[in-house]
Amino acid sequence: MKQVTFETTPNPSTMKFIFSEPISEQSCEFPNVESTDKSPLAAKIFGFPWVSAVFLGENFVSITKQDWVDWSVLAQPLCGLLAEHVNSGQPVLLNLVAANSESDSDSPIVKQIKRVLQNEIKPVVALDGGDIAFVKYENQVLSLKMLGACSGCPSSTATLKEGIEVRMKQAFPEIQEVISV
Numbered sequence: 001m002k003q004v005t006f007e008t009t010p011n012p013s014t015m016k017f018i019f020s021e022p023i024s025e026q027s028c029e030f031p032n033v034e035s036t037d038k039s040p041l042a043a044k045i046f047g048f049p050w051v052s053a054v055f056l057g058e059n060f061v062s063i064t065k066q067d068w069v070d071w072s073v074l075a076q077p078l079c080g081l082l083a084e085h086v087n088s089g090q091p092v093l094l095n096l097v098a099a100n101s102e103s104d105s106d107s108p109i110v111k112q113i114k115r116v117l118q119n120e121i122k123p124v125v126a127l128d129g130g131d132i133a134f135v136k137y138e139n140q141v142l143s144l145k146m147l148g149a150c151s152g153c154p155s156s157t158a159t160l161k162e163g164i165e166v167r168m169k170q171a172f173p174e175i176q177e178v179i180s181v
Contacts, residue, residue, distance in 0.1 A: 002086050004079040009129040011153035014064045016129030022059045023092045027131045029147040030054040041085050041092045055148030062129035062148040116171050140176040
């Protein structure tokens with residue numbers, strides 16, 4: 001039986017709900033209820049009017065709320081709802097393709113960039129309830145998308161420029177800039 005706990009994130013509007021076991025092999029962001037067709041769990045969470053975004057990670061769910069409601073009222077009941085959903089055997093995600101998976105058409109440097117993102121960067125941002133997705137690499141500029149708690153977080157620019165960009169330039173000297181799109 002999976003247990004669920006919660007913790008704050010650097011984004012005060014987002015709470016991270018952590019499962020005792022993995023709930024998904026992939027991560028996915030749901031910025032609105034219309035985007036939840038591939039996730040029965042995200043659709044259920046959006047059933048509450050105070051939800052503004054949901055991010056599913058391998059062993060966590062980050063939920064972003066509207067400003068008019070307080071986490072002290074929401075966090076504990078959400079733990080119960082999330083545990084009930086996954087322990088009942090209902091699906092979390094349906095046939096989702098990983099955004100960072102390597103493609104045969106990827107250039108060698110893009111494949112290497114995706115490996116560094118997957119193995120080094122993603123685990124670190126997941127600690128704060130977020131994720132990062134590769135968008136493109138062209139003209140020596142790496143474009144990434146900040147997801148989950150990292151999307152809209154006050155410290156996401158610092159994470160991107162002082163953490164991710166520094167590491168990517170270290171691994172790939174040809175990268176001139178890392179931007180969020």
